[in-house]
Structures are given as C-alpha cells and as structure tokens.
Amino acid sequence: MPASTTTEQTWTQDQPIVSIKDVRKSFGTFEVLKGVSMDIMKGEVICIIGPSGSGKSTLIRCINALNDIQAGSITIEGQEVHDADLDKLALRKKVGMVFQQYNLFPHKTALENVMMAPLKVLKQPKEEVEKRARTLIKKVRLEGKENSYPGELSGGQQQRVAIARSLAMDPDVMLFDEVTAALDPETVKEVLLTIKELAADGMTCILVTHEMAFAREVADQIYFTDKGVIVEHGAPDVFFENASDPRTKEFLGQIL
Amino acid sequence: MIDIIQSFFRDLAETYPKWNFIFFYEPAQWERVVSGLYVTIKLSVVCVILSVIIGIAGAWAQGSPSRIIRWVVQSYIQFFRNTPPLIQLLFFYFALGQFTPTVTGPDGWTEQPIISNVGWAIISLSFFAGAFNVEIFRSGIEAVPNSTLEAAESLGFTRAQTYTNVTFPLALRVSLPALNNNLINLVKTTTQAIAIAVPELLYEMVSIWNDYSSAQNAAMTVLFFTYIALVGILAFGMHKWEKRLLVPGFGKAS
Numbered sequence: 001m002p003a004s005t006t007t008e009q010t011w012t013q014d015q016p017i018v019s020i021k022d023v024r025k026s027f028g029t030f031e032v033l034k035g036v037s038m039d040i041m042k043g044e045v046i047c048i049i050g051p052s053g054s055g056k057s058t059l060i061r062c063i064n065a066l067n068d069i070q071a072g073s074i075t076i077e078g079q080e081v082h083d084a085d086l087d088k089l090a091l092r093k094k095v096g097m098v099f100q101q102y103n104l105f106p107h108k109t110a111l112e113n114v115m116m117a118p119l120k121v122l123k124q125p126k127e128e129v130e131k132r133a134r135t136l137i138k139k140v141r142l143e144g145k146e147n148s149y150p151g152e153l154s155g156g157q158q159q160r161v162a163i164a165r166s167l168a169m170d171p172d173v174m175l176f177d178e179v180t181a182a183l184d185p186e187t188v189k190e191v192l193l194t195i196k197e198l199a200a201d202g203m204t205c206i207l208v209t210h211e212m213a214f215a216r217e218v219a220d221q222i223y224f225t226d227k228g229v230i231v232e233h234g235a236p237d238v239f240f241e242n243a244s245d246p247r248t249k250e251f252l253g254q255i256l
Numbered sequence: 257m258i259d260i261i262q263s264f265f266r267d268l269a270e271t272y273p274k275w276n277f278i279f280f281y282e283p284a285q286w287e288r289v290v291s292g293l294y295v296t297i298k299l300s301v302v303c304v305i306l307s308v309i310i311g312i313a314g315a316w317a318q319g320s321p322s323r324i325i326r327w328v329v330q331s332y333i334q335f336f337r338n339t340p341p342l343i344q345l346l347f348f349y350f351a352l353g354q355f356t357p358t359v360t361g362p363d364g365w366t367e368q369p370i371i372s373n374v375g376w377a378i379i380s381l382s383f384f385a386g387a388f389n390v391e392i393f394r395s396g397i398e399a400v401p402n403s404t405l406e407a408a409e410s411l412g413f414t415r416a417q418t419y420t421n422v423t424f425p426l427a428l429r430v431s432l433p434a435l436n437n438n439l440i441n442l443v444k445t446t447t448q449a450i451a452i453a454v455p456e457l458l459y460e461m462v463s464i465w466n467d468y469s470s471a472q473n474a475a476m477t478v479l480f481f482t483y484i485a486l487v488g489i490l491a492f493g494m495h496k497w498e499k500r501l502l503v504p505g506f507g508k509a510s
Binding site for chain 2: 088099103105150151162165
C-alpha cells in the first residue's frame with residue numbers, strides 16, 4: 001500500500017482514529033471474524049461485548065497486529081496496520097495494549113516494568129524516563145509500590161502497573177483485552193477506576209469486557225459481536241434499553 | 257608451621273607405610289600436585305565458560321526459522337549426548353588431531369600440532385557439556401510464557417530486544433538448577449583428560465603413585481577431597497547466583 005505515508009499526513013482529527021473495514025480473520029479453516037467494520041473517533045471509548053468465542057479478543061489483537069488478517073483493512077491515524085512494509089515500531093508507539101493476564105515482566109520491579117520500553121525501545125534518557133514512570137505509577141495509584149516485583153502485588157495492582165507500562169509509550173489508542181476477567185471483585189474496581197480516569201482524560205479506549213455496568217457508564221458506543229460479526233451497536237442507553245436484535249436481547253437477558 | 261606439617265606426614269609414612277603423603281613433605285612432589293591442580297582449575301574454568309556460551313548460542317539457534325540450522329544443532333546435540341565423552345576426547349585428539357596443521361616448536365626442530373592436547377581437551381569437553389547446556393537453556397526458554405513475550409512485542413520490542421531483555425533473563429532463572437548439575441559433572445569429567453596426557457590433577461597424582469607406590473592411598477584420598485572442595489566452590493557460587501536472581505513469584509517461592 002504505497003499511499004500509506006501520504007494518507008497518514010492527510011489524517012485529521014475529524015476522521016476516525018481507528019478505522020476497521022470488512023476485516024476477515026481465520027485460524028485454519030475456522031473463520032473467527034467474518035467481515036467486521038467499525039470507526040472510532042479520537043477520544044471515544046468503545047466497549048465490545050459478546051459471548052465467548054465471538055471474536056472480540058481476536059479483533060482487538062488484530063488492531064495492533066498481534067494477529068494478522070486475511071481480508072479487509074485496519075487503519076490507525078490513516079496508516080494501514082496490516083501493511084507488510086509497515087514500521088511496526090511506529091504502530092506500537094501509537095497503540096498500547098493491556099492483557100487479561102497482565103503479562104508483566106516478573107524479573108523487573110513495577111517501576112522497571114514501566115521504564116523498560118521507553119528505555120530499550122525508544123532509547124530515551126534514563127532520568128527523563130524514570131521521572132515519567134514515577135508520575136505514571138502515581139497516576140495509577142501505586143505510589144510506594146515502585147520497587148515491588150509483580151509477584152508481590154495483587155492482581156489488580158499488577159494490572160494497573162500493566163496500564164502504566166502501556167501509557168509509558170505515550171500511545172494514542174489503548175486496547176484493553178478483558179483486563180478485569182482474571183481479578184477478584186474487590187480489585188476489579190481499582191482497575192476500572194483507572195480506566196475511567198484515562199477515558200476522562202480523553203484517551204481513545206477500545207475495551208473488550210464483561211463488566212456491563214462499567215461499559216454502560218464509560219462507553220460512548222457499545223458493539224455487540226456474535227459468531228464473528230457485529231450484530232448491532234449503539235450508545236449505551238439505547239443499546240441496553242432497546243436492543244433490537246434477538247441475539248443481543250438473549251445475551252443481555254442472560255447476563256443482566 | 258610448614259616444618260610441623262612436613263614432619264607429621266614423614267612420621268605418619270614411617271609408622272603406616274601404606275599412607276605415604278609424600279607430596280606433603282617433599283617439595284618436588286608438592287609442586288607436581290600444585291601444577292596439576294592449576295591445570296585442572298584452568299581446564300574447568302575455560303570449559304565451563306565455553307560450554308555455557310555454546311549452550312546459549314545453540315538454544316538461540318534452535319529457535320531459528322531456518323530448518324537447516326535447527327537440524328545442525330539437533331545433530332550436534334544427538335552426537336555429543338549419545339556417545340561417551342571419553343571416546344569423544346580420544347576421537348578429537350587422535351583422529352582429528354592428525355589433520356590439524358603443525359608448526360615448528362620454539363626449539364627450532366620439533367613439529368608441534370597447532371592444537372595441543374590441552375586444546376583438544378578443552379574443545380572436546382566444552383562441546384560435550386555444551387550439548388547438554390543447549391537442552392538446558394532450551395527448556396528454560398520454553399518455560400517463558402508466550403503471553404509475556406507478546407506483551408513485549410506489543411510494547412515495540414524487536415525479536416532480539418525481547419530475547420535479551422525478557423526471554424533470556426527469565427530462561428536463565430529456570431535453567432540454573434539443571435545448569436548447576438551439568439557444570440558440576442563437567443568439572444569432574446575434566447579428569448578424563450588424563451587419557452590424552454593432559455597434566456591435570458589426576459594425571460599428576462597417578463604419576464606420583466607410579467613413582468612411589470606407597471603414596472597410592474594418600475593420593476586417592478587427596479584427590480577425593482580436592483574434588484569435593486572444587487565442586488563445592490562451584491556449587492556454592494552457583495547457589496549464590498541462583499539466590500541473587502531469585503524474584504518473588506517467579507520460579508521457586510521466596
């Protein structure tokens with residue numbers, strides 16, 4: 001896609017920051033995504049909900065090229081993600097990702113986890129990185145835990161370190177892949193609060209979640225996926241009160 | 257002090273002729289022990305370092321996308337793991353040694369192979385222990401969760417950056433106990449270098465008891481205790497290292 005550099009230059013903030021068009025993705029013969037499209041504007045918070053196996057996680061993993069796609073296109077700030085010539089680093093700088101299992105580096109302290117990517121990948125000066133990392137740790141309310149190893153932190157604390165670690169790369173879009181699914185109920189709140197504050201700061205967030213009350217509170221748009229397609233989407237109030245598709249109704253009936 | 261020790265062992269040898277610790281009172285024999293010990297330590301240190309390098313490089317090569325490279329590494333492991341180290345040593349020295357070029361020695365008239373018997377012992381033992389080290393590091397690398405590597409990837413780390421900053425430090429922690437065992441074995445296996453006349457500790461001790469048969473029991477006793485001490489130092493160092501690398505919640509519980 002030779003036009004990618006020019007389109008990036010022409011991208012403006014009134015265009016979607018993330019644009020997904022007819023994305024198809026298969027694992028072997030099993031098609032997980034069967035033509036998914038969505039546009040996300042800068043500063044929007046999107047929640048993707050749906051039964052397990054419906055392709056939610058696969059979709060957000062495709063957004064930062066952890067999975068490849070077979071057809072369609074995904075652009076971030078006008079730049080095609082699945083372009084073979086793409087500078088992966090440029091993409092990773094724009095997109096931060098937080099995982100269900102935190103995936104912190106167990107041999108590094110909380111502070112070192114946050115510092116590692118800016119130091120090693122962006123090669124930024126240490127003092128500056130450390131200053132920013134300490135601010136981020138404070139932001140996710142983990143002041144005093146800078147020198148703790150992941151193994152010494154609770155699940156919720158680890159997840160907040162993971163969020164700070166992603167933020168250290170100063171991304172424009174944050175992806176959250178079922179980030180509270182592995183947590184016990186008390187710690188879920190702390191993590192959700194962190195995400196809420198992030199959203200309030202204007203960060204573009206795409207979340208795969210099972211926390212319906214949270215989705216309803218923070219999301220600008222809710223997307224419901226089932227069997228690899230987007231069944232319907234809408235603003236939370238409309239979506240939760242007046243879901244039109246019978247599959248959505250059935251799903252909401254089961255969990256609400 | 258030295259006088260007391262020397263006269264103690266001289267008296268001991270007179271009272272019990274089968275326990276002649278001759279090297280503890282005859283300086284010439286003592287020097288043979290010391291020079292043997294020095295060669296053993298040199299051989300051990302060099303082989304330990306080289307075999308660890310071979311292990312790391314081999315484990316990295318095993319993850320190569322090239323099938324040929326993976327096949328070469330696999331063949332190397334199979335060959336060195338499944339044949340006796342003594343035969344490997346003899347093969348290297350007597351078979352391969354024939355084909356290495358020679359140079360004129362410092363005396364101006366003898367022809368000496370460019371790889372000495374010590375050189376062959378180092379090569380052979382390093383490759384022998386290295387084959388096991390590849391497998392040890394590989395098991396460590398495989399123990400690193402894929403999801404952790406994915407997190408590194410999503411943060412923009414390249415493959416090499418992920419390997420040096422995440423995979424290797426974690427794999428090392430998993431590998432250390434097995435590595436410890438293999439390196440201990442390696443230090444003990446250096447005694448096989450006697451077969452190609454490398455003047456290490458066992459070689460010198462056997463020479464001494466060939467010259468003084470009354471020193472046989474004494475020499476063997478000293479050999480046992482020396483190796484217990486040598487291996488003890490290595491194991492102690494490795495244990496310290498293991499403890500220093502220990503992080504809460506990864507591997508052994510703290």
